[in-house]
Amino acid sequence: MIKVIVIGAGGRMGRMLVTGISQDNDLELAGAIESPDVPFLGKDAGELAGLSSLDIPIVDDSHLADLFSKADVAVNFITPKEAVLKHLQIAVDSKKPMVIGTTGFTAEEEEKIKEYNKLMSY
Incomplete structure (x- = not known):
C-alpha cells in the first residue's frame, strides 16, 4: 500500500486526487494539506471531495513534516x-x-526545482 499526502487537497485537482486515492486498493490517503487561510481547514478530506468521511482532516503545511513521517510520497x-x-x-x-502538478513557474523557480530533484536522488 502506497501512502500518499495530497497538498492542495481542497482544490479541484486535489479533490480529484483524494477521490482517486480512496478508490484505489493500492493507495491510502495519508494526509491532506491546504493553505492556512482556507475556510475548510479541519474538515474531512473525503467529505470535502464529496465522499464519506475518510478520517483525514485537512491541515495546513505546518503539519507536512509530521505527515511525511507516515507517508511514502506527496502530490502537490x-x-x-x-x-x-x-x-x-x-x-x-x-x-x-x-x-x-502545480504550473506557472518562472525559469528561476524551475531551476530551483531541478536542484531539489538532484538532492532527492537517494
Whole structure:
C-alpha cells in the first residue's frame, strides 16, 4: 500500500486526487494539506471531495513534516506556487519524493526545482 499526502487537497485537482486515492486498493490517503487561510481547514478530506468521511482532516503545511513521517510520497497541486519550494525543502529533509502538478513557474523557480530533484536522488 502506497501512502500518499495530497497538498492542495481542497482544490479541484486535489479533490480529484483524494477521490482517486480512496478508490484505489493500492493507495491510502495519508494526509491532506491546504493553505492556512482556507475556510475548510479541519474538515474531512473525503467529505470535502464529496465522499464519506475518510478520517483525514485537512491541515495546513505546518503539519507536512509530521505527515511525511507516515507517508511514502506527496502530490502537490497547491497555489500559490511559491509554497511548492517550501514543500520541496520539507520533502528533501524527510527523504520523501514529491510529484508537482502545480504550473506557472518562472525559469528561476524551475531551476530551483531541478536542484531539489538532484538532492532527492537517494
